[in-house]
Amino acid sequence: MKHTYKITGMTCGNCKATVQDSLRQVEDVFNVEVSLENQEATITMDKHVELGKLEEALPSKYTISQKEEKNVFASTNATSFQQEEEKTKLQQLKPLLLIIFYITVASILLHYKNWNWNDFMLDFMGLFYIVFSFFKILDLKGFPESFKMYDPLAKQVHAYGWIYPFIETALGLMFLMRFQVNIALVITLIVLGITTIGVTKTLLDKKSIRCACLGTALKLPMTEATFIENAIMIVMASLMLIF
Incomplete structure (x- = not known):
């Protein structure tokens, strides 16, 4: 309403x-x-x-x-x-779920003939960053305002919200090109770790705010799905660094 x-x-x-x-x-x-x-x-x-x-x-x-x-x-x-x-959470999150589905399918199809878990995860993470940064850059003026509502670092450093989409683009290219992968994995853990702290606090406080994971072009609510998508990336980055 x-x-x-x-x-x-x-x-x-x-x-x-x-x-x-x-x-x-x-x-x-x-x-x-x-x-x-x-x-x-x-x-x-x-x-x-x-x-x-x-x-x-x-x-x-x-x-x-x-x-x-x-x-x-x-x-x-x-x-x-x-x-x-009256829209359900599932209906509201349909764009996000569809994007993750397509990224997953694309990553599988790239390696289904010669399956390799590491390559699958690298391509998934690369495509994830590229697609999500694209939606953020669509409204580069509006994104920082939405992002700082829950990201602790963006709240303190306004410039961080402006450069964040470009950090994601750079990380996506590093994964897809297999360039300095370990550095990209460490940055992923730091960047998404900070964001996940803010997302967790928002969910625990039961605040109803807009999720900026797909920028402001798509009006998505902050839900457990935001936490899950960050958690998937953090788990992948951790597994690749360990193994």
């Missing part, structure tokens, strides 16, 4: 970012879009969040109030939002 609220107290881009980040931290809030020009915030929720909770999340400088909208299409929009809310 989606609601639009009036926000007062915003005077600059930093205010907009503060309001957006604060509201995104509220439980059951899936996405927040803030308009500085209109002094509004459009909030997408997994389930209804009381106005009081939203107000508590904001610094005292800002106030939030319900915006009353008169729209002849209101009933149609309400139906649309209700249908969106």
